[in-house]
Amino acid sequence: MYRIQTLNNISPLGLDRFPRNLYEVASELSRPDAVMVRSADMHGLDLDDTIKAIGRAGAGVNNIPVDRMSERGVPVFNAPGANANAVKELVLAGLFLAARNIVQAWDYVQKLDDSEPGLKKKVEAGKKQFKGVELPGRTIGVVGLGAIGVKVANTARDLGMNVLGYDPGITVSNAWRLHAGVEQALSVDELLSRSDFVSIHVPLVEATENLIDAKRLRLMRQQAVLLNFSRAEIVDEAAVLEALDADKLSSYVCDFPTMASKNHPKVVSLPHLGASTDEAEDNCAVMVADQIRDYLEVGNVRNSVNFPETIMPPTDGAHRICIVNANVPNMVGQISSTLARHELNIADLINKSRNQIAYTLVDVDTEADEAVLEEIRGIEGVLSVRYLNAVSERSS
Numbered sequence: 001m002y003r004i005q006t007l008n009n010i011s012p013l014g015l016d017r018f019p020r021n022l023y024e025v026a027s028e029l030s031r032p033d034a035v036m037v038r039s040a041d042m043h044g045l046d047l048d049d050t051i052k053a054i055g056r057a058g059a060g061v062n063n064i065p066v067d068r069m070s071e072r073g074v075p076v077f078n079a080p081g082a083n084a085n086a087v088k089e090l091v092l093a094g095l096f097l098a099a100r101n102i103v104q105a106w107d108y109v110q111k112l113d114d115s116e117p118g119l120k121k122k123v124e125a126g127k128k129q130f131k132g133v134e135l136p137g138r139t140i141g142v143v144g145l146g147a148i149g150v151k152v153a154n155t156a157r158d159l160g161m162n163v164l165g166y167d168p169g170i171t172v173s174n175a176w177r178l179h180a181g182v183e184q185a186l187s188v189d190e191l192l193s194r195s196d197f198v199s200i201h202v203p204l205v206e207a208t209e210n211l212i213d214a215k216r217l218r219l220m221r222q223q224a225v226l227l228n229f230s231r232a233e234i235v236d237e238a239a240v241l242e243a244l245d246a247d248k249l250s251s252y253v254c255d256f257p258t259m260a261s262k263n264h265p266k267v268v269s270l271p272h273l274g275a276s277t278d279e280a281e282d283n284c285a286v287m288v289a290d291q292i293r294d295y296l297e298v299g300n301v302r303n304s305v306n307f308p309e310t311i312m313p314p315t316d317g318a319h320r321i322c323i324v325n326a327n328v329p330n331m332v333g334q335i336s337s338t339l340a341r342h343e344l345n346i347a348d349l350i351n352k353s354r355n356q357i358a359y360t361l362v363d364v365d366t367e368a369d370e371a372v373l374e375e376i377r378g379i380e381g382v383l384s385v386r387y388l389n390a391v392s393e394r395s396s
Contacts (some may be wrong), residue, residue, distance in 0.1 A: 002296050003050075005032035007040040010057055014285020017293065034292045036285075039063060052386065053295050055288035058083060058275055060231065062204060066306050070357055073324035073383030075307040077291045079284040081147030086280035088151040090273055091199055091229050094253035095140075095156075098197070098225045100132035101251075103268045133196075136160030141195030143188060143211075144230070145170045145178060149201035154179045166191045192219045197227065204231035214239035223250040229274050232256035241267075299361050299388060301352075308352035310359050315347040318363035320388040321373070326381040327358040334379050335360060342372045357383075 004018060004025045014036070015025050034053040035042075041063045042054075054064055055077040066076050097103055108130070112122050138161055142153045145167035157163045157179040165178065166185040185191035188211065192198060198220065202208045212226065213236040220226070226249055228235050237260060243249040244266040252261070257269035275284065287303070294300045299322040301310040307324075314320060325331050332351050339346060339362065348363040368387060377385045 002034070003029055003032045004292070005029040005035045006037075007035060007042070008038035008057075010036050010038065011281045011285035013282045014057065014289040017286060017289035022297075033296060036288060036292070037064065038284075052384075053077065053292050055292045057281070057284040057288045060203065061305050062231075070306045071383070073357075075295060075301055075304040077288055077295070077302075077304050079287040080303055082283035082287045083275035083277075083280035084147040084151050086277040087148045087229055087274040088155060090255070090270070091148075091152050091227060092155060094227050094229070094268065094270075095135070095197060095199075095225075097268050098227070098251040098253050099135055101130040104265065105130040138162070138196045139164060139194060140197040140199060141166070141185065141191035142182075142199050142201060143167070143191060144201035145174055146201060147174070148229075149199075150174050150177050152199055152201065153182050157181050161197075164191050164194055189216065189219055192216055193221070195224065196221055197225045199227040200230050200234055202230055202234060204233055209233050210236045212236060212240070214242070217243045217248065220248065222248065225249065225251045225253065228252070228254040228256070232258070237261055297388070299386070301359060306354070307357055308354035308359055310350060310352045310361060312348060312350040312361045312363075315363040318347050318365065319367050321362045321364065321368060321376070322386040322388065323360040323362070323376060324383045324385075325358050325360070325379070326383065327353045327356050328381050331358060331379070331381060332360060335362065335376060338372065338375050338379070339364060339368075342368070342375075344368055344372065 002023045004023055006025065006027045018025050031048050031050040033050060034055065035051060036055045036057060038057050043065050051074055053075050054069060056064060057079060059078055059080055061076055061078055064076055069076050108126055109123065112119055136159065140156045140161050141164040142149050143166050145153065145165050149167065153163050153165050163182045164185045165182045166188055200212065202211065211234050217239055226240065237258060240249065240252050241261060241264060244252060244264065251266050251268065253268045255270050255272050255274050257271060261267045262269050291302050294302060298314060299320055300312065301307045323335060336346065344364040344366060346362060347365050351358065351360045367389065373385050373387055376382060
């Protein structure tokens with residue numbers, strides 16, 4: 001039996017992916033094999049040494065001690081793209097809200113207090129201040145062309161907008177999905193200077209913190225709109241508020257309200273609604289549950305933020321050894337020599353690396369006893385070893 005601990009309410013559709021004859025799933029669980037989490041902060045938790053995997057039912061992993069898990073040889077999985085449509089739709093809503101000053105106009109009407117004839121007069125008199133713009137022919141710049149950014153860019157293009165995209169690390173698969181009419185910007189600065197609307201879709205890392213700062217805000221077009229549905233820290237909020245007060249920006253739409261911004265007349269701040277749909281929560285939970293199962297039962301790694309993508313179909317009747325080690329020379333040689341000394345024949349092997357972590361899957365023809373596994377664990381640089389006896393292809 002595998003034991004899965006949940007630290008948040010996880011979609012039942014995701015939890016149902018764990019067969020009850022193989023898995024025990026609960027929020028209160030000692031010595032779990034894996035943890036599923038959404039927003040719970042794990043940095044201060046005393047995490048069991050039995051944990052073999054952590055799955056984040058979402059994209060960002062800032063609430064997970066990824067470096068600490070890497071040192072222990074534990075992969076951290078996420079669900080890139082599973083909530084992409086939900087975030088895309090919210091970005092589009094923000095785009096329309098800003099273009100037509102919907103929130104400010106609605107607030108104006110709610111505060112009117114007069115008789116019916118007086119109300120109509122004030123409505124007609126007041127509507128002039130909320131005049132907006134139409135989107136076709138306007139230019140939107142999309143910073144970050146991952147799963148969400150590509151969807152935003154493509155939909156904006158379908159709306160008749162000119163679209164600039166910037167992402168020096170765009171994947172081949174995302175490039176294939178991108179609308180042919182999306183123009184490449186050569187830098188963030190170029191994108192900002194050419195866009196009427198700017199939408200940010202990058203992860204929060206050291207290089208992206210305060211990516212949009214006072215200097216870059218000065219590059220933006222007069223009365224441009226900034227949309228941030230990634231992370232609050234990617235934008236220098238104080239600089240944005242100054243730009244709004246100076247009429248440099250016409251609107252800031254974000255998913256991260258603060259005391260400084262939430263009541264500003266030109267800010268539309270939402271309560272982190274990006275992935276808050278039933279469909280997105282289901283999609284994320286299902287994706288992560290399947291990835292955890294594939295790792296625990298077969299040893300495969302898909303969509304890990306700290307491990308290399310490593311997928312090897314099991315050899316019929318094989319016994320699989322899963323080895324996590326520091327990415328240093330001669331590790332595969334030492335592992336192979338150890339197996340040879342114990343007269344174990346290698347049926348198949350794959351070795352992948354990512355930054356400081358390397359991961360090896362080895363299928364051997366006959367059972368490996370504990371002495372073999374202990375000898376592999378004793379190799380300097382090996383972080384963890386798992387043995388899957390007579391592994392077979394997992395069926396969903």
